[in-house]
Amino acid sequence: MARKRGLLGCGIGSYIVIFMFIIQMQCQLHVLGMLDPVDFLALQSIRKALDEMPGSNFFSSWDFTSDPCNFAGVYCDSNKVIALNLGDPRAGSPGLTGKLDQAIGKLSALAEFTVVPGRIYGPLPQTLSQLKNLRFLGVSRNFISGPIPASLGQLRNLRTLDLSYNQLSGEIPPSVGALPELTNVILCHNHLSGSVPSFASQRLARLDLKHNAVTGSLGPNSLPPSLQYLSLSWNQLSGPLDRLLNRMNQLNYLDLSLNKFTGPIPGRIFSFPLTNLQLERNQFTGLVQPVEQVTIQTVDLSYNQLSGGISPMFSTVENLYLNNNRFTGQVPSSFVDRLLAANIQILYLQHNYLTGIEISPTADIPLSSSLCLQYNCMVPPIQTPCPLRAGNQKIRPTSQCNEWRG
Numbered sequence: 001m002a003r004k005r006g007l008l009g010c011g012i013g014s015y016i017v018i019f020m021f022i023i024q025m026q027c028q029l030h031v032l033g034m035l036d037p038v039d040f041l042a043l044q045s046i047r048k049a050l051d052e053m054p055g056s057n058f059f060s061s062w063d064f065t066s067d068p069c070n071f072a073g074v075y076c077d078s079n080k081v082i083a084l085n086l087g088d089p090r091a092g093s094p095g096l097t098g099k100l101d102q103a104i105g106k107l108s109a110l111a112e113f114t115v116v117p118g119r120i121y122g123p124l125p126q127t128l129s130q131l132k133n134l135r136f137l138g139v140s141r142n143f144i145s146g147p148i149p150a151s152l153g154q155l156r157n158l159r160t161l162d163l164s165y166n167q168l169s170g171e172i173p174p175s176v177g178a179l180p181e182l183t184n185v186i187l188c189h190n191h192l193s194g195s196v197p198s199f200a201s202q203r204l205a206r207l208d209l210k211h212n213a214v215t216g217s218l219g220p221n222s223l224p225p226s227l228q229y230l231s232l233s234w235n236q237l238s239g240p241l242d243r244l245l246n247r248m249n250q251l252n253y254l255d256l257s258l259n260k261f262t263g264p265i266p267g268r269i270f271s272f273p274l275t276n277l278q279l280e281r282n283q284f285t286g287l288v289q290p291v292e293q294v295t296i297q298t299v300d301l302s303y304n305q306l307s308g309g310i311s312p313m314f315s316t317v318e319n320l321y322l323n324n325n326r327f328t329g330q331v332p333s334s335f336v337d338r339l340l341a342a343n344i345q346i347l348y349l350q351h352n353y354l355t356g357i358e359i360s361p362t363a364d365i366p367l368s369s370s371l372c373l374q375y376n377c378m379v380p381p382i383q384t385p386c387p388l389r390a391g392n393q394k395i396r397p398t399s400q401c402n403e404w405r406g
Helices: 002-034 037-048 102-106 126-130 150-154 267-271 312-316 333-340 398-405
Strands: 050-052 074-077 080-086 096-098 112-115 119-122 136-139 143-146 160-162 167-171 184-186 191-193 206-208 229-231 236-239 253-255 260-263 276-278 283-286 298-300 305-308 319-321 326-331 346-348 353-357 370-372
Touching: 037 050, 037 080, 037 102, 102 126, 126 150, 312 333, 326 333, 353 398
Parallel strands: 080 112, 096 119, 112 136, 119 143, 136 160, 143 167, 160 184, 167 191, 184 206, 206 229, 229 253, 236 260, 253 276, 260 283, 276 298, 283 305, 298 319, 305 326, 319 346, 326 353, 346 370
Antiparallel strands: 050 096, 074 080
16 A cells, blocks of 8 residues: 555656646747747857846846747847847947857848947857848947958848947958948948948948048049938048049038048039038148038038138138138138128138238127137237147248248
8 A cells, every 4th residue: 555655656746747847848839939949049049149248137038938029129020030139228238248149140030130339249240141131230339350241242131231339350342332222331430441342322321431441542433422421531541532522412411531632622512412521631732612602511621732712602601620721812801790790600710821801809709609810921910719739829930921922
């Protein structure tokens, strides 16, 4: 009898264990049934390769005994992951650290992949090229290094590519420039070199390559006329602009500063629907002649080799930087009128060869306006505060003025 009870007790215990095992398997099957098993395993690999930075709790919801489609940053359609946003997107939130696992390429339906600012390091996974549905790729403000994979050129549906503020090096692959659907390319603040590739997309609206080491000149067909925002500053680009800007009349922001561009500044550029034009610290030469009144809010042509008189067409610019050039002659009276009416906020004309300005020494410059005239071929008729970098010398030496006139 005792033996029988022992067997019975053992049997009940075994049934309980088996029952619990079945329940557990059903739970796992339930999860797997809601999400494709390949995607489920890919998310596990991605999670294992990453850690949270102190203060982050992004992965607290990533419990693989529950439905991954309810994880923070995971978005599903049917049983596939269609968007993966790694890290808490709130501004100032701690990011993630670690590497991006190659398993990312297993998420075959992925259309959007982003990583918040953090300390993700290592190269971009080569398997990103397998994501044929990917439209948005944003991995910015991390420590991604190595080259931009040329295989990204296989992402024919990609519209936004944002790899800014990383440590990427090498050239921008021509295959990326050939992508037909690109609307935004943001690769600024890296260590990229080589030339700017030709961009095939006729929908490209934003191109930001500033703070790299890109070289060469820009051909007439290298950039599409659809561009509205173009920033190439802090590079080593050279050559003239006239052919480049022939078709780019949709620009509303243009920053080509701190390069080595040469030749004249095309007059038609001032007729574009720009709000901001930054051409400072290049090697532009010659006269500057807008074809009509300039309505751009900020124009910076400083630190070039521009010469001739200052066009009155610039008097309608709110912030105008013409300093450190070779401008000569009188400052047009229309500038004085608009300055005293507080329609001009910044008018920097220092370090030129200007010979006069019709303004009363007792004129009251509005507090909202800044005027700098020092180091020209005239005694400034009015003393106004100048930026520190303008130096202490008020008047250019007579010998320099005579040499320039001669």
